[in-house]
Amino acid sequence: xxxxxxxxxxxxxxxxxxxxxxxxxxxxxxxxxxxxxxxxxxxxxxxxxxxxxxxxxxxxxxxxxxxxxxxxxxxxxxxxxxxxxxxxxxxxxxxxxxxxxxxxxxxxxxxxxxxxxxxxxxxxxxxxxxxxxxxxxxxxx
Amino acid sequence: xxxxxxxxxxxxxxxxxxxxxxxxxxxxxxxxxxxxxxxxxxxxxxxxxxxxxxxxxxxxxxxxxxxxxxxxxxxxxxxxxxxxxxxxxxxxxxxxxxxxxxxxxxxxxxxxxxxxxxxxxxxxxxxxxxxxxxxxxxxxxxxxxxxxxxxxxxxxxxxxxxxxxxxxxxxxxxxxxxxxxxxxxxxxxxxxxxxxxxxxxxxxxxxxxxxxxxxxxxxxxxxxxxxxxxxxxxxxxxx
Numbered sequence: 001x002x003x004x005x006x007x008x009x010x011x012x013x014x015x016x017x018x019x020x021x022x023x024x025x026x027x028x029x030x031x032x033x034x035x036x037x038x039x040x041x042x043x044x045x046x047x048x049x050x051x052x053x054x055x056x057x058x059x060x061x062x063x064x065x066x067x068x069x070x071x072x073x074x075x076x077x078x079x080x081x082x083x084x085x086x087x088x089x090x091x092x093x094x095x096x097x098x099x100x101x102x103x104x105x106x107x108x109x110x111x112x113x114x115x116x117x118x119x120x121x122x123x124x125x126x127x128x129x130x131x132x133x134x135x136x137x138x139x140x141x
Numbered sequence: 142x143x144x145x146x147x148x149x150x151x152x153x154x155x156x157x158x159x160x161x162x163x164x165x166x167x168x169x170x171x172x173x174x175x176x177x178x179x180x181x182x183x184x185x186x187x188x189x190x191x192x193x194x195x196x197x198x199x200x201x202x203x204x205x206x207x208x209x210x211x212x213x214x215x216x217x218x219x220x221x222x223x224x225x226x227x228x229x230x231x232x233x234x235x236x237x238x239x240x241x242x243x244x245x246x247x248x249x250x251x252x253x254x255x256x257x258x259x260x261x262x263x264x265x266x267x268x269x270x271x272x273x274x275x276x277x278x279x280x281x282x283x284x285x286x287x288x289x290x291x292x293x294x295x296x297x298x299x300x301x302x303x304x305x306x307x308x309x310x311x312x313x314x315x316x317x318x319x320x321x322x323x324x325x326x327x328x329x330x331x332x333x334x335x336x337x338x339x340x341x342x343x344x345x346x347x348x349x350x351x352x353x354x355x356x357x358x359x360x361x362x363x364x365x366x367x368x369x370x371x372x373x374x375x376x377x378x379x380x
Contacts (some may be wrong), residue, residue: 046240048244054243056283056284093324095234097236
């Protein structure tokens with residue numbers, strides 16, 4: 001292997017390690033970013049890659065009754081975050097969830113993430129998808 | 142970027158460690174798995190002249206500290222005297238790596254939660270927000286209240302200076318999510334207050350800071366193993 005090739009291989013390896021999963025999208029412009037990759041980048045640290053949350057600190061999303069009970073509010077929860085007590089599957093949580101502004105996350109990505117968390121982890125797929133237009137119409141910001 | 146691992150003044154170190162790890166992949170020079178690598182004593186040290194005319198490396202160990210735990214009780218070196226300590230630095234409102242580290246640390250705690258020879262210590266790097274009451278609620282919500290897991294706070298400078306001695310990076314950073322940049326390292330301390338660790342696979346022998354990265358499951362698996370080995374080393378059963 002030439003020095004250049006090795007340097008490139010090592011550099012790319014470092015890039016992947018340094019940026020973590022999901023945030024190398026800059027390398028793949030034009031390719032649609034999947035809801036899963038966006039979820040893992042923006043949500044997975046707290047809610048878990050398995051959607052199960054963390055004890056009674058971070059609420060679960062997988063199988064969460066909150067998602068069906070508050071369906072209309074979901075776009076603005078991603079945008080504005082949440083603060084204060086909520087009840088999910090009978091347990092109370094009282095943390096702070098940071099919001100993601102349109103600068104960081106376009107409406108289409110919000111829709112992608114929400115549709116992912118509503119159907120991932122073996123959940124029955126929802127009858128209706130959340131559209132980017134719905135996120136825009138919510139006027140969260 | 143999910144997080145940054147910054148050692149102030151030693152910015153090149155993590156890159157070198159990563160390079161070492163990458164370049165050694167597949168070169169077949171791993172030691173046989175039968176002989177587990179030794180638990181090293183690491184951390185800051187003094188060079189003390191000896192009668193042979195050379196110098197001995199004397200590890201300084203974790204310095205004296207006076208902090209407060211999640212129930213408002215004093216938490217000092219005396220609290221952990223004679224015990225094996227697993228230490229980390231976090232903050233309750235951390236939106237980045239902390240929940241991942243805590244999830245991994247829970248695996249470790251499950252293994253040793255009933256062992257009075259082991260204690261877990263999570264230091265807040267945001268003492269302004271993380272009051273005793275906040276830490277208490279955090280412990281309760283994590284499901285580890287009334288156990289061998291302590292959540293401690295104290296003067297900010299004290300905690301940041303302590304983090305350095307545990308070889309854990311922690312700095313305030315207005316631009317970072319949550320306001321702080323820190324590593325998710327877990328530190329292992331023996332009953333005499335000395336930092337201990339095995340080198341992570343592929344790490345160069347001279348690497349000064351072979352820590353356990355709390356966001357990496359293989360590192361935490363290694364730590365679970367190493368706590369067990371340290372227990373055997375420190376508390377040998379009479380045969």
